[in-house]
Amino acid sequence: MSKLKLQVPVGTGDYPPEACAEKRMVEGIIREEFLLAGYDEIETPSFEYYDVFMHDSVPYVQENMIKFFDSRGRILALRPDMTGPIARMTATKLDAGYTARLCYVGNVYGHKSGSQRAEATQAGIELIGKKSAEADAEVISLAVQSLLSAGLERFKMDIGQVAYFKGIMAGTGLDDEQQEHIRMLIDSKNSVELEYELSRMRLGADVRQSLLELPGLFGGADVLERAGAMAANDLCKAAVDNVRDVYHILCDYGFEEYISIDFGLLNNFNYYSGIIFRGIADGIGVPLLSGGRYDNLLSEFGKALLATGFAIGINEMLAVLKKKRGQLVDMQPVKVIKCMPQNRKQAIEKAREMKKRGERVILDFNGAEYPWPRYEVIKVD
Amino acid sequence: MIEDMMTIALAKGRLAKNAIKLMDMCGIDTSALKEDSRKLIMYDHKNNIRFILVKPTDVPVYVHRGVADIGVAGKDTLLEAGLPLYEMLDLRFGACKVCVAGYADVVCGQEITKVATKYPRIAKMFYDQRGEDIEIIKLNGSIELAPILGLSDVIVDIVESGDTIRENGLSVLEDICDVSARLVVNQVSLKTKQEQIKDYIGKMKGALENA
Numbered sequence: 107m108s109k110l111k112l113q114v115p116v117g118t119g120d121y122p123p124e125a126c127a128e129k130r131m132v133e134g135i136i137r138e139e140f141l142l143a144g145y146d147e148i149e150t151p152s153f154e155y156y157d158v159f160m161h162d163s164v165p166y167v168q169e170n171m172i173k174f175f176d177s178r179g180r181i182l183a184l185r186p187d188m189t190g191p192i193a194r195m196t197a198t199k200l201d202a203g204y205t206a207r208l209c210y211v212g213n214v215y216g217h218k219s220g221s222q223r224a225e226a227t228q229a230g231i232e233l234i235g236k237k238s239a240e241a242d243a244e245v246i247s248l249a250v251q252s253l254l255s256a257g258l259e260r261f262k263m264d265i266g267q268v269a270y271f272k273g274i275m276a277g278t279g280l281d282d283e284q285q286e287h288i289r290m291l292i293d294s295k296n297s298v299e300l301e302y303e304l305s306r307m308r309l310g311a312d313v314r315q316s317l318l319e320l321p322g323l324f325g326g327a328d329v330l331e332r333a334g335a336m337a338a339n340d341l342c343k344a345a346v347d348n349v350r351d352v353y354h355i356l357c358d359y360g361f362e363e364y365i366s367i368d369f370g371l372l373n374n375f376n377y378y379s380g381i382i383f384r385g386i387a388d389g390i391g392v393p394l395l396s397g398g399r400y401d402n403l404l405s406e407f408g409k410a411l412l413a414t415g416f417a418i419g420i421n422e423m424l425a426v427l428k429k430k431r432g433q434l435v436d437m438q439p440v441k442v443i444k445c446m447p448q449n450r451k452q453a454i455e456k457a458r459e460m461k462k463r464g465e466r467v468i469l470d471f472n473g474a475e476y477p478w479p480r481y482e483v484i485k486v487d
Numbered sequence: 488m489i490e491d492m493m494t495i496a497l498a499k500g501r502l503a504k505n506a507i508k509l510m511d512m513c514g515i516d517t518s519a520l521k522e523d524s525r526k527l528i529m530y531d532h533k534n535n536i537r538f539i540l541v542k543p544t545d546v547p548v549y550v551h552r553g554v555a556d557i558g559v560a561g562k563d564t565l566l567e568a569g570l571p572l573y574e575m576l577d578l579r580f581g582a583c584k585v586c587v588a589g590y591a592d593v594v595c596g597q598e599i600t601k602v603a604t605k606y607p608r609i610a611k612m613f614y615d616q617r618g619e620d621i622e623i624i625k626l627n628g629s630i631e632l633a634p635i636l637g638l639s640d641v642i643v644d645i646v647e648s649g650d651t652i653r654e655n656g657l658s659v660l661e662d663i664c665d666v667s668a669r670l671v672v673n674q675v676s677l678k679t680k681q682e683q684i685k686d687y688i689g690k691m692k693g694a695l696e697n698a
Contacts, residue, residue, distance in 0.1 A: 220551070221551070221552060264678055294571070294573055295573040295574065295575050295672075295677075296573075296574040296575070297575065298574075299574075299577075321575075324677075325681065368678070386674070386675040386678055387679070388675070389553070390675070391551055391552045391553020391554070391674070391675055392551075392675070
C-alpha cells in the first residue's frame with residue numbers, strides 16, 4: 107500500500123470531531139463579532155486567475171503561490187489571501203458609491219514555508235471606501251474585540267504607520283533598492299547594520315538621525331511624543347497625528363492596555379499605505395493577526411477606493427488558546443433511541459420531536475454500545 | 488510565573504562561552520551554565536531567566552517560534568535561516584567572514600559552477616545577485632575537501648584566520664559578508680516583555696561599550 111495514501115500533504119491538517127468543534131467555536135465567535143459590527147459576510151472562489159495577485163504593490167511572493175492551469179492554459183492560483191479577491195469583487199461587483207464593510211472566514215493557500223501552513227484558515231474584515239482615523243480605529247477596535255471575545259487575555263495590538271518612514275524618505279533621492287535595504291534593517295531593528303549602511307549613503311545629518319531612531323521608536327503612548335518631536339516634515343507629522351487620533355479613539359473603547367506603538371514596524375511596506383498593525387500574544391512567537399491600510403490596491407482593479415482591514419489566523423488563535431486553556435469545548439451530547447422494527451414508527455416520531463427542540467438524536471436498531479457520557483440512551487414504548 | 492520568565496537560547500560551544508562572559512557583566516547569574524553538566528535547561532532564579540543550550544543552527548528557530556525570547560547566534564546562522572527576527576545587537580565576538588574559496592587558478596563562469604557549502608541559502612543569494620547559475624552541493628563539515636577531490640569547483644564557508652583554507656592548498660577568492668555573534672529577539676517577546684528585554688539590551692550595550 108502506498109504510504110502517501112495514509113498521509114495529508116505537508117502543511118495541511120485534518121480536523122477530527124473535537125478539533126473541528128473547537129475550530130468552529132473560535133470561528134463562530136469571531137464571525138459573530140464581525141456581523142455585530144455591521145460587516146456583511148462574503149465568499150469568493152478558492153482559486154483565481156493568477157493576475158489577481160500580480161501587481162507591483164502587492165506582497166504576494168510568486169514562488170509561494172500554488173499555481174496550476176485552466177483548460178485554456180491560463181494560470182490559476184489558490185488564493186494566498188482574501189484581500190486580493192475581495193478587492194477584485196468590490197471593484198467589479200459592488201457599488202463604489204458607498205462604504206463597504208465586508209467579512210469572511212475562509213482558507214488561504216501557499217507552499218509551506220517556515221511556520222506558515224500550506225492551508226490556513228483566516229477570519230477577517232475589509233472596510234472599503236473610508237479614510238479617517240475613525241475608520242482605522244473602527245477596524246483596530248474590532249480586531250481587539252474579536253481577540254477578547256475569543257477568550258484571549260494577554261495580548262498586544264502593535265500599531266505602526268508606514269507614512270512616517272515614507273515621510274523621512276521623501277526627498278532623500280535614494281533609489282528603491284536602497285530604500286528597501288534601509289526598510290528591511292529598520293523592520294528587523296538591526297541598528298548596528300543600519301548605522302553602517304547609512305554612513306555609506308549621502309544623507310543629511312537630520313535624516314540619518316531620524317532613521318537611526320526608528321528601530322527604537324516603540325513602546326506606549328510616550329512614543330507619540332518622541333515621534334512628534336522629531337518629525338522631519340509635514341508627512342511625518344501627519345503620520346504621528348493619525349496614530350495619535352487612532353490611539354485616543356481606542357482609549358475611549360477602553361482598549362488602552364492592549365495598544366503598543368512602533369514606528370519601526372515596516373512589514374509589507376509597499377502594500378500598506380498608512381496605519382499597519384498586528385496582534386501578538388505570549389506563548390506564540392508569530393503574529394495572530396495582521397492588517398493595515400492599503401489605499402492603492404483597489405486602483406489595481408480599476409477603482410480608486412481607499413481601504414483598510416485585517417485577517418486573524420484561526421490556526422494561530424487555536425494554538426494559543428489551547429496552550430492556555432487546554433480543551434476548548436465540551437462536545438455536544440447525543441441522545442440514542444434504541445428501537446426495534448415493531449416500534450420504529452414511534453421512535454422516528456420521537457426523534458423528530460427531539461430534533462425540533464434542538465437535541466441531537468440517533469436512531470439505533472442493532473443495539474450497538476455507545477460510550478457514556480456523550481451518548482445518552484433513551485427507550486421508546 | 489513561567490509566562491513572565493525570560494528564555495535565552497545559547498548556541499553550544501564557543502559562542503556560548505563568550506555570551507556567558509557578557510551576561511556576567513550584566514548582572515545575570517550564569518553559574519548554572521558554568522557547571523559541568525548535561526542539562527539542557529538551566530535557570531537564574533533570582534532574575535527569573537531560563538537558559539537553553541541548543542545547536543547553533545537551531546537558535547534562530549527557537550527564537551522565531553517564540554519558545555526562546557532572546558538568542559545569541561552567528562550572523563552566518565541567521566542569514567542561512569532567513570527567519571524574521573529582531574537583530575538588535577552586534578556582540579562582536581565570533582568574528583569571521585563568509586567567503587568563496589577554491590583554487591586560485593580555477594576559471595568560473597563557463598559552465599555551471601559547482602559550489603560545496605554548509606550554507607546553501609547564503610551561497611544561492613550571493614550567486615543569484617550576480618545572475619550566475621550554480622549547482623549547490625550541501626555538505627555538513629570538512630568543506631575544504633570538496634574542491635580538492637573534485638567534488639566542487641569552489642566552496643562557500645566561514646573563514647576565521649584562513650589557516651585551514653591555506654593548509655589545504657586553497658585560497659580565499661571572494662568575501663561574501665562579515666560575521667559576528669548577534670543578539671536576536673523574538674518579535675512578539677520584545678513587545679510583551681518589553682521592560683525586561685529593553686533593560687538587558689541596555690546593560691549589554693553598556694558592557695560592550697566598556698569592553
